[in-house]
Amino acid sequence: MYSTLIDIIFNSLGLRYLLNLISVFILFRFIYYHNYRKSDLFLTFFGFNSIIFFISYMLNKVEISTGAGFGLFAVFSILRYRTDGIGAKDMTYLFISIAIGLLTAIGPSDGLEMSLFCFLIVGLTFILESTLFLKKESSKIIFYDTVDFVKQDQKKELIEDLKNRTGLEIHRVTIDSIDFLKDSCTLTIYYYEN
Template sequence: METEEALISAFNTYDFIVRSAIDFIAVALLVGFIYYPKHRNKDFIFTFILFNVVNFMICCLLGAVKIKIGFAFGLFAMFSIIRYRTIAISIKDMGYFFVCVAMGMLNSLAFVDDNYTILIICNIVVLFLTFILERLDFLKNENAKEIVYDKVELIKPEYREQLLYDLNERTGLNIHRIEVISIDYLKDTALLKAFYYAKESEYVLPTSDDND
């Protein structure tokens, strides 16, 4: 009986060590080799790793409880509603936060039956997918910015090319379309919503024939 308990204890220790190694390597690759080279934000590295490790440890230590799955999802929900009110967090940073917390749950609670191959493959798939999506530089990201414009005469549809050219020259942005929000005839200004691509592309200057 004591031998059986000793074997179970040894297996639990071995299982914890293997899971810890898998989780640590996975989150280190995610944060150190995928996130940081692209974003260069050390503060989020601290947050991502800390949440991953704490979530992993809590799920491992309470893994023997029968309600461990429900508890894990409750813990995940608690983490997911945390908001940092001092700074604005981008959608992509929240995505990394989600992955770090989910990896902690996956590596601590997944049933492997003494075979960690599937668990390792799952981590590799998550890392590979994150790496590919992070480096989709060929996709253009459209942003919008409101601009108070002083040349009201150019907001007419027939002067669209001249308007785009003037806005690109003034702002240095790759603006490709404009929406007129409001016009103030007293101040002779217009409030425009300019849509531009974050990735720079070549802008073709209008010719004299186009201006005529």
């Protein structure tokens, strides 16, 4: 009796969508936004998530194969390759958003199991984004106004000059391009965030 009641409750559209929204809200508000301070992709993340959720939920009501469901998942995922301006981490968050939408729409009717899956996805993302296991390395592209230290044997001098100019604790540098006519170069600096 008790398990039948839980199955009925968690098979309802409203509670599945509520679990979906809570999971995605925690993911983007408290993990993504906390780490990157970007809100311009919130519409994309929530929009894709909701579209995937509703389409998957409706298709789950009709008889389709698992392969067709994953095909739909792949179609929405591939849209990322047709757009510009989304970085690798943003694309990963978009993929997680799509996965949560699909999972909550057609996942198991056991509410505890579905909640556990969502918690594991959000929890794993939190752990991987935290500094528990690795320091966070950031990079910036710098237009450097001299080519004095671009020789391989002067890397230490280059890093020290960049540290003095930027105030960042730079630990490595890559030289992207050199323009001898303008006596300048383009560098990518790598440093650990505090």
